Amino acid sequence: MTVMEFFGCGLIAFGPPFSMFCLTICKDPIRIIILISAEAEAGLQKVSEVGVQNPVVTDRLTLSYVAGLGFGIMSGAFSLVNVLADAIGPGTVGLHGDSPYFFLASAFTTLAFILLHTFWGIIFFQALDMKNYILLAYVFFCHLSVSALTLFNKSQSYAASIPPIYIITLVTAGLAFKAAGGSFNNVKAACVSRRN
Template sequence: MTLVEFFGCTFLAFGPPFAMFLFTIAHDPVRIIILIAAAFFWLVSLLLSSLWWYTVIPLRKDLAFGVVFSVLFQEIFRYIIYKIIRKAESGLKKITDDSTQLIENKHILAYVSGLGFGIISGAFSLVNVLADSIGPGTMGLKSGNEMFFMTSSATALCFILLHTFWGVIFFNALDNNNKLHVGIVVASHLLTSSITLFNHFQVASATLIPLYFIVVLTAVFAFKIAGGSYASCKSCISFK
C-alpha cells in the first residue's frame, strides 16, 4: 500500500511537469541548459534564504518570517536569471538551430526558466515527504491526517505550475517595464506561500481550493500575455 501511495503521489506532483518537459523542452539542448541554469539559481536562492534564517536567531521559530524572505530571494534570482538570459541571447543564436523561434519568441525562454524554477522547487518541497510515504507505515492509522501525502503532492504541483506562469509574466513585465505586473508576481507568490501556512490546521480544502483558484487565474493571465486568445484556443481544438 505504501508503495502504491508513493507512486501515486509522485505521478500527481511530477506527471504534468514531466509531460511539459518531454514535449516542449527535451528536443532542444539549449532549452535543457536554460532549465538547468534556472534550477541552479533557485537552489542559490534557497541557500541564501537558509543562511538568512540561520543568522536571524530571534525569528527562527516564526515560520512566516522564513516564508517571506524565501519568496523575496526567489524573485531576486528570477530577476538575475532574466538578465543573464537576455544578455546571452546573441550567443544563443549561434549555437541553436531553432534560433529564430527561441530568440524572437521571448516567452519560450521565460516558460523554460519558470519551469526550471518550478521543478526544482517541487522536488525540494516533496522529496522527503515521498521518502517517508514508502513506509514502513502510513499516515492516519493512529494520528495525523491520511490526506497529508496527497495534499503535499497537489501543493507541489500547484507551485510548479505557478512558477512556470510567473516566469512568463515576470519576463514579459521586465521586457515592457511594467512594474505593476512585476508586483503582481511578487504579491501572488507571497500570497500563495502564506496560504500554505494553513496546512498547520490539517484542513486540505483551506489550502488547495484557493491555491488552485490562483493557479487558474495566473494561467489565464500568462496565456494572454503570451499572445493567446479565445479564438486561438477554439482553432486549436477544431484542428484536433
C-alpha cells in the same frame, strides 16, 4: 501500500510537469540546457553558432517558460523529496498523528506550485519587457498569498488551502496565456483546425 502512496503522490506532483517537459522542451537540447541553468543566457549565446542568432535563446517567451518550469520543478523536488522519503515506509499513513491526507495534500500543493512558478516566470518576463508594474506586483502578491495559504496545512485545514491555491493557479494560467499572446480567438481557431 506505502510504495503505492509514494508513486501515486510522486506522479500527482511531477506527472503533469514531466509531460510538459516531454512535449515542449525535450525536442530541443538547448532548451534542456536553459532548463538546467537558466542563469547562463549570456554564456549560451557565446557558445551557439558564430554569426547565427539562436532563436531558442533569443526568444524571451521560450526562455521565460523553460526557466519558470525549471525553477518550478526544482522547488517542487526540494519541497516534496522528504515527504516522499517518509511515504515510502515503513507503514506511514500519516506522520506522527497527522492527517492521512497529508501526503496527498502535499502532492497537490507541490503540483500547484510547479505550475505557478511556470506561469509566474512567463508573466514576470513579459511584465519586465513591457514595464508593466501591475503584473509585477501581481506576481509578487500572488506568490505571497499562495505561500500564506499553505499555513492552513499546519492545522490540517487542507480544504481551506488547496481550493484557493488552485483558483489562483487557474487565474494565473489565464494571465500567462494572455501574456504569451494567446486569446480566445486563437483557441477557437486551433479547435476548428483540429476538427478539419
